[in-house]
Amino acid sequence: MPSSFGSGAHKLLWLPLLALYLAAAIRGFLVTKPYADELIHFAQIDMFRMGDFRLLTDYLTTIPGFHAFVAAIMKATGAGSIGFARLVSALVGLLVIAGFHALRRTLHPGTESVATLQFAVLPLLAPLFFLVYTDGMSLALVLWAAVATFRGRHGGAALLLLLSLGVRQNNVVWVGFLACMAAWPAWRDSGVAGWREMAKLVWPYCIPVVAFFAFWAWNGSISMSPLQATMHPDLSFHAGNLFCLLFVLGLLFPLHVLAGLGDFLARLRWRPGLLLLPVAAFAAFWWGFAGDHPANAIMTDWFLRNRLIVAVNDQPPVRALVGLVVALSVAGWSSLRLKPREAWWLVPFTIAFLGGSWLIEQRYVLIPLSFFLAFRCLRGRAIEWATFALWLIAAVLVVHGTLEGHFFL
Numbered sequence: 001m002p003s004s005f006g007s008g009a010h011k012l013l014w015l016p017l018l019a020l021y022l023a024a025a026i027r028g029f030l031v032t033k034p035y036a037d038e039l040i041h042f043a044q045i046d047m048f049r050m051g052d053f054r055l056l057t058d059y060l061t062t063i064p065g066f067h068a069f070v071a072a073i074m075k076a077t078g079a080g081s082i083g084f085a086r087l088v089s090a091l092v093g094l095l096v097i098a099g100f101h102a103l104r105r106t107l108h109p110g111t112e113s114v115a116t117l118q119f120a121v122l123p124l125l126a127p128l129f130f131l132v133y134t135d136g137m138s139l140a141l142v143l144w145a146a147v148a149t150f151r152g153r154h155g156g157a158a159l160l161l162l163l164s165l166g167v168r169q170n171n172v173v174w175v176g177f178l179a180c181m182a183a184w185p186a187w188r189d190s191g192v193a194g195w196r197e198m199a200k201l202v203w204p205y206c207i208p209v210v211a212f213f214a215f216w217a218w219n220g221s222i223s224m225s226p227l228q229a230t231m232h233p234d235l236s237f238h239a240g241n242l243f244c245l246l247f248v249l250g251l252l253f254p255l256h257v258l259a260g261l262g263d264f265l266a267r268l269r270w271r272p273g274l275l276l277l278p279v280a281a282f283a284a285f286w287w288g289f290a291g292d293h294p295a296n297a298i299m300t301d302w303f304l305r306n307r308l309i310v311a312v313n314d315q316p317p318v319r320a321l322v323g324l325v326v327a328l329s330v331a332g333w334s335s336l337r338l339k340p341r342e343a344w345w346l347v348p349f350t351i352a353f354l355g356g357s358w359l360i361e362q363r364y365v366l367i368p369l370s371f372f373l374a375f376r377c378l379r380g381r382a383i384e385w386a387t388f389a390l391w392l393i394a395a396v397l398v399v400h401g402t403l404e405g406h407f408f409l
Contacts, residue, residue, distance in 0.1 A: 011113075013117060014117075017117070017120060017392075020396065021090070021120075021129070024090075024126075024129070024130050024399050024403065025086070025087060025090040025129075025130055027130070027403050028086040028087070028089075028090065028130035028403055029081075029083035029084065029086055029087055030083060031086075031403055031405075032081070032082060032083065033405065034082055034132075035131060035402070035408060036303075036408055037133060038082065038133070040056060040059045040060060041066075041132045041133065041134065042082050042132050044056050044060055044064055044067045045067045045070045045071045045085055045132070046071075046080070048067055048071035048072075048075075049071040049075050049080065055224070057225045057226065058225060058227050058228075059225060059227075059228065060224050061223045061224050061225050061228045061232055062134055062167060062168050062169065062224055063165065063166045063167070063168075063169060063224055064224075065137075065163065065167045066137045066138075066166075066167045069088075070085050070088050070089075070132070073088050074088075082132060085132045086130055086131060089128075089131060089136055090129055090130055092129075092136045092137050092140055093128075093129030093130075095140040095144075096125075096129075096136055096139050097116060097119065097120050099139075099140050099143030099144045099146075099147060100115075100119045100143055100374060101116040101119075102143075102144070103143055103146050103147045103150070103374045104119075104373075104374050106147060106150050106151060107150060107339055107340065107374060107375065108374075108377070108378075111378050114384050114385065114388065115373065115374070115378065115384075117388050118384070118388045118391060119370070119373055121388065121391045121392045121394075121395040122252075122369075122373075122391060122395070123391055123394040123395045123398045124248065124252075124362050124363070124365070124366060124409065125139075125366055125370075126398060126399050127398055127399045127402040127403070127409065128363070128366075130399065130403065131402070133363075135168075135363050137167050138164055138167045138168040138171060138367070139366055139367060139370060141160050141161070141163050141164035141167065142160075142161070142164050142171060142174050142367055143374075144160050145157045145158075145160035145164065145174070145178060146178060146181075146371070146374070148160060149181050149182050150181065154182055154201055154202075154204045154205070155204045157178055157182075157204070157205070158175075158204035158205050158207050158208055161174065161175045161178065161205070162207060162208040162211055164208075165208055165211060165212055165215075169216075169222050169223075169224075170222065170353065170356060170357075171367075172208065172209060172212040173349055173353040174349070174353070174367065175205050175208045175212075176205075176209075176349060177345060177346065177349040179202045179205035180342070180345045180349075181340075181342060181345065182202055183198040183201055183202050184342040184345070185342070186198045186201065188342070221234055222234050231293070231294070231359065232357070232359070233358060235356075236356070236358065237355045237356070238290075238355060238356075238357065238358045239284075239288050239289065239290075239355065240289060240291055240293075240357075240358070240360040241354035241360055241361070241364050241365060242350075242351060242354050242355060243284075243285050243288075243289050243326055244354075244360055244361075244362060244364075245350070245365045246281070246326045246329045246330060247322060247325050247326055247329065248362065248369065249329045249333060249369075249372075250326065250328055250329030250332070251325060252387075252391070253332075253333075253387065255379075255383045255386055255387060256332065256333075256379055256383060256387070257328055257329055257331075257332030257333070258332065259332075259379060259380075259383060260331070260332030260333055260334065260336075261328065261331055261332045263334075263335045264331045264332065264334055264335065267335070274334065277330050277331060277334055278328065278330050278331040279327070281326050281329075281330040282323045282324065282326065282327040285323040285326045285327075286320075286323050289312065289319070291309035291310070291313050291360055292313075293359045293360060296309045296310075296359065297309075297310060302407055302408055303408055303409075304407050304408070304409055305360065305361065308322070309360060336376060336377075337376070337377040338375040338377070339375060339377055340375075343371075343375040346368065346371055350368040353367070353368060354368065362409055
């Protein structure tokens with residue numbers, strides 16, 4: 001498979017892609033109006049920049065590590081505009097892309113170029129490169145931690161994960177995931193007898209976990225804001241973002257799903273019970289989806305996700321259509337191959353990570369989706385380049401629509 005992606009043609013695409021990236025960064029720099037959560041994030045950054053270290057705990061749900069980082073750069077450079085803060089986010093975005101490239105190269109050498117080109121234009125992620133949001137730094141730290149884990153540098157991975165908790169507390173779930181990735185080879189080779197080796201590998205990951213529980217005990221809730229904790233309840237389970245991920249996997253990968261459906265139908269001949277998979281997925285969505293978070297019902301003319309959620313809640317034909325995409329996604333990806341083999345641990349940790357969020361947001365699927373893109377085995381040259389082309393067009397439209405204020409995903 002790697003040899004089929006070894007062409008140097010991809011090198012010709014990086015220059016225009018970087019030009020588009022620079023154009024979007026400049027456009028973000030020139031826009032002075034804050035979008036959505038930027039209002040709170042930039043207000044906290046600006047307070048830090050001016051030496052005011054009070055926390056906006058009525059609104060801010062995350063530990064302000066990202067805010068302190070951006071404020072320090074702005075203080076050092078003398079900059080004070082939201083446009084400059086967006087430039088810092090764009091630079092962090094390059095670290096995100098580099099982290100994905102390093103992880104893919106570690107796991108699937110020879111396929112990292114096309115996979116990274118796809119990742120760089122992932123339509124859900126692209127607009128966040130140019131906005132003052134915590135998602136870019138959170139994703140960068142988790143991806144580079146994963147690189148360190150798979151390269152056997154577990155102390156470095158634990159440090160990066162600890163830093164990631166200072167950006168988004170719920171990244172503690174990925175500490176457990178990467179600890180499993182570190183320990184699994186020893187478990188596979190020796191079972192319980194290899195516990196000493198596993199303990200040696202895993203103990204650094206205990207440090208960010210202890211730090212998380214210390215923060216939780218001190219703060220009284222996982223959310224930084226006691227007021228917002230009612231909107232982000234601890235230890236509750238909600239299926240909305242899990243369905244969102246399945247919908248995204250169907251929507252972003254139409255060619256892969258179609259090809260996977262062919263494989264699925266072929267396997268039905270000798271395993272007819274597989275038909276229960278898409279049927280169960282549709283039924284689970286139809287009866288189990290509940291977009292009932294208050295924030296998912298506001299500004300439906302601007303938040304595209306809210307428009308869709310309200311339509312799914314209120315209009316049975318829309319609910320059926322989205323459920324069909326979810327079902328086809330499950331069937332189409334049922335023959336998915338991941339590398340390394342222990343990457344299937346991604347499934348339970350994704351359920352834990354996404355199930356903990358009541359608010360349905362496409363941003364929340366970014367880390368598990370990024371791991372999925374890093375671990376998956378590519379399908380074929382034509383289908384992967386066609387997917388890149390589709391995503392590039394979609395990313396340009398989404399970034400343009402966001403920065404011009406027409407809509408927000």
